[in-house]
Amino acid sequence: MQLMKFNNPHSFFTALQAGQGHPLVIAGPCSAETEAQVMQTAEALKQQGVHLFRAGIWKPRTRPGSFEGVGSQGLAWLNRVKRELGLKVTTEVATARHVEEALKQEIDVLWIGARTTVNPFAVQEIADALQGVQVPVMVKNPVNPDLALWIGAIERFYHAGITDLAAIHRGFSSYQQTKYRNVPLWQIPIELKARYQGLPVIVDPSHIGGRRDLVFPVSQKGLDLGYDGVMIETHPTPEQALSDAAQQVTPARLAEIIGQLQVRKSTYDDAELVNRAEELRLQIDAADHEIIAALARRMALVEQIGEYKKQNNVQVLQLERWKEIFRSRPEWAEEAGVNPAFVEELYKLIHVESIRKQTKVLDGI
Numbered sequence: 001m002q003l004m005k006f007n008n009p010h011s012f013f014t015a016l017q018a019g020q021g022h023p024l025v026i027a028g029p030c031s032a033e034t035e036a037q038v039m040q041t042a043e044a045l046k047q048q049g050v051h052l053f054r055a056g057i058w059k060p061r062t063r064p065g066s067f068e069g070v071g072s073q074g075l076a077w078l079n080r081v082k083r084e085l086g087l088k089v090t091t092e093v094a095t096a097r098h099v100e101e102a103l104k105q106e107i108d109v110l111w112i113g114a115r116t117t118v119n120p121f122a123v124q125e126i127a128d129a130l131q132g133v134q135v136p137v138m139v140k141n142p143v144n145p146d147l148a149l150w151i152g153a154i155e156r157f158y159h160a161g162i163t164d165l166a167a168i169h170r171g172f173s174s175y176q177q178t179k180y181r182n183v184p185l186w187q188i189p190i191e192l193k194a195r196y197q198g199l200p201v202i203v204d205p206s207h208i209g210g211r212r213d214l215v216f217p218v219s220q221k222g223l224d225l226g227y228d229g230v231m232i233e234t235h236p237t238p239e240q241a242l243s244d245a246a247q248q249v250t251p252a253r254l255a256e257i258i259g260q261l262q263v264r265k266s267t268y269d270d271a272e273l274v275n276r277a278e279e280l281r282l283q284i285d286a287a288d289h290e291i292i293a294a295l296a297r298r299m300a301l302v303e304q305i306g307e308y309k310k311q312n313n314v315q316v317l318q319l320e321r322w323k324e325i326f327r328s329r330p331e332w333a334e335e336a337g338v339n340p341a342f343v344e345e346l347y348k349l350i351h352v353e354s355i356r357k358q359t360k361v362l363d364g365i
Contacts, residue, residue: 025229058098141170166201206248220262234251235248236251299353309361
């Protein structure tokens, strides 16, 4: 399989922000609603130096009956933004027909939505439609937390000859009640960044947070993790927006957010700092050795209790013991100054492995 490489210093996304010293900023309304709304928003964002103007044209919702976008007529509005204001423009495409219509209107960048990324058939159809076309493409993560699907979608465009690619992290659907609309699961995009160095990764705080008050902290979190930019939904009157009203910000608030964002250095630039960081890393390595040794001791004890249960014909899962562990360990963590929610999640994994080991003992494997 062709190895994907993303180290082109002349890529579209790198060129957009060349020499500016701040992250790539993509902004605009969730949906293009009227020509006047699109132009009003774009004029305000041009004054703020936004790199790429975004607006959804085709907006299929989770359930029918709500506003689902203005359709193809909105592409002419984006073309007007490009011609009259000189802004680069981007919109979401989900079919080969969308691609054809967007390219006719000279849309600069296409993005693939989360509901499309989850479907390899749809992604391949779009990739086939882009064969021989040099247009940048941004790929949002799939709605479900599946890194392989995300990578697979990026690969399909790369193999179709589209090498100017970026990934957009917009969070993942979850049945759990959290403060986020889509839980970030930061470890998934971090793994993507680790595998494909040079691939631009952009955070979408609007869809992760689902609320405008979360746009800034989620944006900053993304930049702290080395993301290359932000995609923020912006509307002149967010409370009147026809889609995703709760997560959009005004152009004025966007300016405040951009002004508050801090871009951290990617490396240490002082020998003393490098030495101190290395010293701390060695201590972390030593602590990790201790943690793994402690886990090994615990699993050895788990196997012993598994043998005891086998000898006495006792089932693996002891519900009261399970409840006691999940009650006490977070309490111990809090007393030690460790996040109890983190420890609770950690012990879920430990418990799964403990059950697996005891089951093997009882089954004589």
